[in-house]
Amino acid sequence: MTVRQQSKHELAAALQGRYVKARRKEKGRILDEFVAATGYHRKWALELLRQGPPPAGRGRGGRPRVYSAVGVGALRQVWEASGQLCGKRLAPFMDELVPALEAAGALRVAAPVREQLLQMSAATMDRRLRPFRLPQRHGLGTTKPGTLLKQQIPVHTYTPWDEQRLGFVEIDLVAHCGTTTAGHYVNTLTVTDVASGWTECAAVWGKGQAAVCGALEQIRDRLPFPLRGIDSDNGAEFLNAHLVRWCEQEQLTFTRSRPYWKNDQAHVEQKNWSVVRRLLGYDRYETEAERRLLQRVYGGLRLWTNHWQPVLKLTGKERTGAKVRKQYDTAQTPYRRVLARDELTADARARLEREHAAHGPTAIWKEVEAARTALWRLSSRRAPAAAEQACG
Numbered sequence: 001m002t003v004r005q006q007s008k009h010e011l012a013a014a015l016q017g018r019y020v021k022a023r024r025k026e027k028g029r030i031l032d033e034f035v036a037a038t039g040y041h042r043k044w045a046l047e048l049l050r051q052g053p054p055p056a057g058r059g060r061g062g063r064p065r066v067y068s069a070v071g072v073g074a075l076r077q078v079w080e081a082s083g084q085l086c087g088k089r090l091a092p093f094m095d096e097l098v099p100a101l102e103a104a105g106a107l108r109v110a111a112p113v114r115e116q117l118l119q120m121s122a123a124t125m126d127r128r129l130r131p132f133r134l135p136q137r138h139g140l141g142t143t144k145p146g147t148l149l150k151q152q153i154p155v156h157t158y159t160p161w162d163e164q165r166l167g168f169v170e171i172d173l174v175a176h177c178g179t180t181t182a183g184h185y186v187n188t189l190t191v192t193d194v195a196s197g198w199t200e201c202a203a204v205w206g207k208g209q210a211a212v213c214g215a216l217e218q219i220r221d222r223l224p225f226p227l228r229g230i231d232s233d234n235g236a237e238f239l240n241a242h243l244v245r246w247c248e249q250e251q252l253t254f255t256r257s258r259p260y261w262k263n264d265q266a267h268v269e270q271k272n273w274s275v276v277r278r279l280l281g282y283d284r285y286e287t288e289a290e291r292r293l294l295q296r297v298y299g300g301l302r303l304w305t306n307h308w309q310p311v312l313k314l315t316g317k318e319r320t321g322a323k324v325r326k327q328y329d330t331a332q333t334p335y336r337r338v339l340a341r342d343e344l345t346a347d348a349r350a351r352l353e354r355e356h357a358a359h360g361p362t363a364i365w366k367e368v369e370a371a372r373t374a375l376w377r378l379s380s381r382r383a384p385a386a387a388e389q390a391c392g
Contacts, residue, residue, distance in 0.1 A: 178284025229253030
């Protein structure tokens with residue numbers, strides 16, 4: 001018991017006799033004064049004044065703590081090195097992540113603490129890490145409908161889970177426009193494979209047809225599997241003759257989501273937040289130098305996201321009245337999911353394994369952080385100059 005708590009209990013013991021003998025109005029005044037002095041909840045203060053403080057020797061209730069403060073500190077270190085994953089994604093990944101961090105010298109723990117980390121459940125991780133999580137924020141949507149070619153591009157709403165193949169992707173643009181959509185600014189093209197969760201990003205200047213199509217070609221060359229089909233929203237940057245003609249030439253399936261049904265593209269929409277917004281925020285980027293730096297960020301981020309960020313896949317949903325219960329598989333990285341597929345060629349498999357062995361999580365994140373810091377430094381230098389021009 002702390003000194004402050006002991007003094008509160010002494011105050012409760014001093015007021016108890018007067019409280020028990022007082023009339024109703026007087027009891028209310030005593031209770032109000034006691035709550036104001038101690039900060040206790042009214043119900044607990046009432047119990048203390050009625051029953052008296054608990055015996056001094058009584059300890060805290062519940063089961064004894066299993067994990068020490070050192071173990072929780074090591075967990076926080078691993079959690080921050082993982083990009084602040086949730087417990088359900090982090091717990092199955094500890095067997096791979098902890099040895100990788102130890103090999104890079106980013107984690108040094110004693111054997112008992114290491115054992116605690118590897119056996120900790122997902123719920124315990126979330127509970128211990130809750131005080132360190134920060135709130136989220138949201139930005140502007142910039143999708144403008146493209147109506148000219150809607151009738152030529154079929155609507156795609158659902159793919160059965162047991163029939164998915166590598167190479168069918170969802171695509172979307174993320175605007176780095178800050179607080180206004182006026183003028184020209186950089187966008188990010190996000191491409192997410194539905195079957196594996198493999199995600200690639202590219203910085204695009206504006207939302208022009210040729211720029212978007214060119215970025216998609218670059219991403220296709222980086223994929224470890226052949227691109228077979230794309231699914232987009234109804235934005236004019238996708239529903240245009242340029243992209244339709246390119247898909248016909250390359251024999252790619254091109255489908256679109258239903259207008260205003262954002263969940264039709266749930267896979268890529270989730271990556272827009274977890275990969276792009278979470279790392280880069282909602283700042284405005286409007287110069288070619290910033291676009292090049294953003295492209296440098298994505299060069300390291302593709303390795304970080306696909307090799308060292310486990311993802312959960314929805315395996316089924318069950319509705320009971322108004323409540324929906326979702327079932328997920330065990331979290332795995334996109335790299336592991338791609339390797340497990342039979343359609344991956346031997347050369348692609350060997351190239352992917354070499355890429356994984358050559359880039360550890362600590363080294364990749366340092367590269368991403370260095371590029372992101374340079375981007376923010378350039379953006380912060382530009383902001384005061386823009387403000388001066390606006391005032392002048």
